[in-house]
Amino acid sequence: xxxxxxxxxxxxxxxxxxxxxxxxxxxxxxxxxxxxxxxxxxxxxxxxxxxxxxxxxxxxxxxxxxxxxxxxxxxxxxxxxxxxxxxxxxxxxxxxxxxxxxxxxxxxxxxxxxxxxxxxxxxxxxxxxxxxxxxxxxxxxxxxxxxxxxxxxxxxxxxxxxxxxxxxxxxxxxxxxxxxxxxxxxxxxxxxxxxxxxxxxxxxxxxxxxxxxxxxxxxxx
Numbered sequence: 001x002x003x004x005x006x007x008x009x010x011x012x013x014x015x016x017x018x019x020x021x022x023x024x025x026x027x028x029x030x031x032x033x034x035x036x037x038x039x040x041x042x043x044x045x046x047x048x049x050x051x052x053x054x055x056x057x058x059x060x061x062x063x064x065x066x067x068x069x070x071x072x073x074x075x076x077x078x079x080x081x082x083x084x085x086x087x088x089x090x091x092x093x094x095x096x097x098x099x100x101x102x103x104x105x106x107x108x109x110x111x112x113x114x115x116x117x118x119x120x121x122x123x124x125x126x127x128x129x130x131x132x133x134x135x136x137x138x139x140x141x142x143x144x145x146x147x148x149x150x151x152x153x154x155x156x157x158x159x160x161x162x163x164x165x166x167x168x169x170x171x172x173x174x175x176x177x178x179x180x181x182x183x184x185x186x187x188x189x190x191x192x193x194x195x196x197x198x199x200x201x202x203x204x205x206x207x208x209x210x211x212x213x214x215x216x217x218x219x220x221x
Contacts, residue, residue, distance in 0.1 A: 011047055011054045012192050019058065023069040030055055030075065031082045034172075037143060038086030041093065041101065041112055044143035049203045050196045052079070052175035057183020057192075059176075072180050076173050083136075083168035087146040091160060094150025102151075120144040124152075129159050133167035139203050142171075 019026050030051070037046035059072040093101070104111050120141050124131045135145035146164065154160045182188050188195055 010193075011050050011196060012057065015054055015058045019062075019069050026070050027075065027078055031078055034079050034082040035086040035089075038083050038146070038168075039089040040086075041090060041143060041147045044116065044140040048139065048142070049137070049175055049199050052172060053179035053183075053199055054192075054196070055079075056176035056179025056181075057188070058179075060180045060184045072176060076176050079176070080169045080172045083172055084165055087164050087168060088161075090143070090146035091150040091154075091156070091164075094147035095153060096150075098147060098151035116140055116144050117148060120148045124148065129154075129163050132160065132163040133170065136167040136171035137203060139200075 015026070018029055022029065033046055033051060034048065036043050037048050055070075055075060056072060059068070059070060059075060062068040063071070102110070102112055102114070102117070120135070123135060123138075123141055123145070127134055132145060132149065135142045146160070149160055182195075
């Protein structure tokens, strides 16, 4: 967990290092991270929101170069595909093997935490199919949403696919564009770590409010 926090707080430095070492191959690295976060139910803690913001900021910083290694529009296009493919893979995994995966244990603990599945089911019960779009902006829940949709055998063509494509494009484009626009701001540059923390806090705030509401209802009960 400490390593994850370190990556989150220094995501800007990691991207600078990667683009220096790998150049245009950074597209593939970003594609893989987004695909794994959305496509593998075992990897819900990857830094999706902060990564997209930082990647957008990086594009803004190198846009003046004669031949920048990565650019904002191709990145949005490729990462949108990664987000959509990841969710669809996760849906199919949930539909075909979800029940068996939920029962798998490692060293006496379930590899898929039931509490995350419960939180996602509550998210679905509150927002219905709109949860597929809204969950894109909520860490952990966005990883479990397609998996739970698959377990519940949500209609793939009429419900899951259109909402998921729209949500994937909206998530990637909005977070990347925000980084591109704000990343060149001097205040944001100087306080990038604080901005990343703010993004993380805003992202998990729905989960915090839901937890507090649940605790309050439980105490009243």
